[in-house]
Amino acid sequence: MKMKTEKLTVFAPATIANLSCGFDVLGLALDGIGDILHLELTPEPGVSITRVTGADIPLETDRNVAGIAGMAFLEAATGYSGGVRIEIEKRIAPGSGIGSSAASSAGTVWGLNQLLGEPFGLPDLVGFAMKGEALASGAAHADNVAPALYGGITLVRSSHPLDIARVHCPEALHACILHPQIELKTSDARKVLRTSIPLSKGIRQWGNVGGLVTGLFTEDFGLISRSLEDCIIEPVRSLLIPGFDTLREAALAAGALGFGISGSGPSVYALTHGADTAEAVSRALGKAYDAIDIPYTLHHGPVNRRGIYSINPNT
Structure with a gap:
């Protein structure tokens, strides 16, 4: 697996899910609000969350949505035996309703994908990020992580199997x-x-x-x-x-x-x-x-x- 770089900082946007009538299927990415994640590849396997600022959330991998999503990615990433170290700047308040858990989950898997040379496509990344959403809400829904990863407005036609479509977004x-x-x-x-x-x-x-x-x-x-x-x-x-x-x-x-x-x-x-x-x-x-x-x-x-x-x- 060819690595592009060993370190990366990403912006993961807040999102509006449902858009009123589209419960669990429609979502929109917001401009100017989002989490900042710093990722660094490590020779040690697994996900290590070393620091979180802006919110009181667990550092333990199995209790943090970024940790769960990152582990799902690494388990599927054949050819890479190392791990990742993550620092999270939470700029979306947990429990705010604008995709706080989705931003951290999606930002983690997108960043890992970039670091490892983009072995996965966006649909795969949505699936990994949904694992984090399951921890946060008890349901592995994609209406926040899909627009965070794809940008614009997205429609989740199906979750099983996963089928996501981009929806045209007027400039105005x-x-x-x-x-x-x-x-x-x-x-x-x-x-x-x-x-x-x-x-x-x-x-x-x-x-x-x-x-x-x-x-x-x-x-x-x-x-x-x-x-x-x-x-x-x-x-x-x-x-x-x-x-x-x-x-x-x-x-x-x-x-x-x-x-x-x-x-x-x-x-x-x-x-x-x-x-x-x-x-x-x-x-x-x-x-x-x-x-x-x-x-x-x-x-x-x-x-x-x-x-x-x-x-x-x-x-």
Whole structure:
């Protein structure tokens, strides 16, 4: 196995999973928010996580999503008998709903793949990263790791076998994120979900997924807006997010195409047509949440179309 280099620093983006109607199948990569991972190959086998800053998470390989994903990669990497040392700068808060565990999992396997001369394709990397997601949420879902690795917007047509498709992302599409400073674990948010739904709701949701994908490919922002509706998951999970209805009203009044829960929450998101509207929606969300007296962070920007990428660690 030919190695490109022995050290690498990567940026792994935050992501919005579900995009309202696409529970566990749709995801979008965010620009400007993400984890930083420093990887170095070692002669000793296995994954060693030597340092984590920005969050209180375990260093033990079998208790850290980066460790689990990295081990899955190394077990499949025939021809390499060494290991990897990882330092993680957590810039995505765990439990924030914008793909914290996915960024660390996906960043690890992408970085390893680069270090070892790219022996695996993106679908393989998604599979390895999903092992880390299983540790974090109890379910090996790909709706966060897929957009982190592929960039842009992705559709997970099937998880077994894994089948991922890129979805066209209009240049003018922007995203806004408001993260209330509370933690909502994905595993807990999944516990409130029903295991069956009425057929009528399923039909409505399938129509929205088809409409959203069609709207993205045709750049029909009216269709995108009408399709950003979740009649199954959001009515249950929104009850866990303080001020959700107030934020929705503020976002839509400011011109958002749609508004919903990012992943399992507590972060919420809005999509907009253009940067100016994204800035206006972001201001409206902040003003609305100021009255609720819960600390929060705000971000708005374009979609990250590159996915994970290598960076100069000194920048």
